[in-house]
Amino acid sequence: MSITMDFLLIMISLMAAEFSLSESTTFKIFREKKDHGDARDSCSAKGMFLAKDTSAERHSELLALISREGLTSSDFWICGNRKCCKCVFEIDGEDLGGHQPWAPGQPNGGGGCLQLWSAENHQWDDDSCSAKKFYICESTDILTTTELPIDTTTPTVAVCELPKNLRNVAVGKTAKQSSVKSGKLGPDVGPEKAVDGNRDADAKKGKSCSWTKKEREPWWTVDLGKRFNIYEVVITNREDCCPFRLKNAEIRVGNSENFEDNPVCGSLIIGKMVKEKPIHVQCGCESPMKGRYVSVQIVDKKQMLTLCEVEVMAQ
Numbered sequence: 001m002s003i004t005m006d007f008l009l010i011m012i013s014l015m016a017a018e019f020s021l022s023e024s025t026t027f028k029i030f031r032e033k034k035d036h037g038d039a040r041d042s043c044s045a046k047g048m049f050l051a052k053d054t055s056a057e058r059h060s061e062l063l064a065l066i067s068r069e070g071l072t073s074s075d076f077w078i079c080g081n082r083k084c085c086k087c088v089f090e091i092d093g094e095d096l097g098g099h100q101p102w103a104p105g106q107p108n109g110g111g112g113c114l115q116l117w118s119a120e121n122h123q124w125d126d127d128s129c130s131a132k133k134f135y136i137c138e139s140t141d142i143l144t145t146t147e148l149p150i151d152t153t154t155p156t157v158a159v160c161e162l163p164k165n166l167r168n169v170a171v172g173k174t175a176k177q178s179s180v181k182s183g184k185l186g187p188d189v190g191p192e193k194a195v196d197g198n199r200d201a202d203a204k205k206g207k208s209c210s211w212t213k214k215e216r217e218p219w220w221t222v223d224l225g226k227r228f229n230i231y232e233v234v235i236t237n238r239e240d241c242c243p244f245r246l247k248n249a250e251i252r253v254g255n256s257e258n259f260e261d262n263p264v265c266g267s268l269i270i271g272k273m274v275k276e277k278p279i280h281v282q283c284g285c286e287s288p289m290k291g292r293y294v295s296v297q298i299v300d301k302k303q304m305l306t307l308c309e310v311e312v313m314a315q
């Protein structure tokens with residue numbers, strides 16, 4: 001990490017973590033559904049742990065994150081289990097303190113694990129540990145400097161300073177997609193068009209965009225040939241028509257040829273992101289995602305997937 005990055009992180013941490021000057025907590029939502037035990041293991045594998053909702057300040061941070069990511073209708077696993085044989089909960093082996101934002105009527109014996117429940121504004125609910133849900137991990141950096149002034153007027157902005165020596169490792173690699181649009185365009189819209197090194201964003205005239213049929217959750221993948229440290233995926237959406245079709249695109253990076261087994265990179269492509277030229281989705285700054293396969297899939301809807309170029313920025 002560079003000195004500049006250190007400084008920025010310290011500043012951001014101090015601004016964000018009003019509840020503690022010596023601790024910077026970063027919460028991160030993972031949009032892959034797992035049972036409670038697997039969610040805990042997954043956080044651990046990322047060097048994090050399942051988020052602990054142990055104070056009003058943390059609860060507010062969690063709710064703000066869920067709202068920012070547009071996921072207010074999703075449930076999330078957080079750290080917290082029922083003690084053996086009692087309807088009493090604990091968080092990571094510690095008894096709960098005064099902060100217990102249970103939803104009305106909860107806990108009601110619904111299960112042994114703690115979720116943030118969308119039906120009740122993400123207050124707590126006890127649910128079956130085997131249910132599969134999104135989950136929230138946290139990491140805590142203990143800062144050594146606490147003497148910096150706190151500027152409460154500056155908005156909190158996530159800063160990600162990518163290494164300078166990244167290169168696109170996807171160009172010319174083997175790509176696949178769930179289907180190929182039929183009709184006379186067919187020969188010109190195969191999966192390889194998204195890695196042909198050409199960002200031409202006119203999907204019809206440019207003849208350089210991949211294009212699937214309209215179908216439920218269409219997908220596109222590329223095999224990079226070997227593992228890379230992947231920092232960012234840069235997508236050129238089509239500009240001649242219909243950029244909205246790329247909404248709900250989810251990017252995954254990992255070593256499984258079955259892309260659904262791989263973890264998600266960054267957040268879903270939503271809202272005005274579809275009009276960015278190009279769209280940058282970051283997978284990590286200090287800890288890039290490692291993987292051989294990168295996928296793009298439109299989730300939760302029936303749509304065509306058109307990708308004029310997918311650049312995988314890696315070391």
Ligand code: CA
Pocket residue numbers: 193194195196197198199200208209307308309
């Ligand atoms: Ca292209």
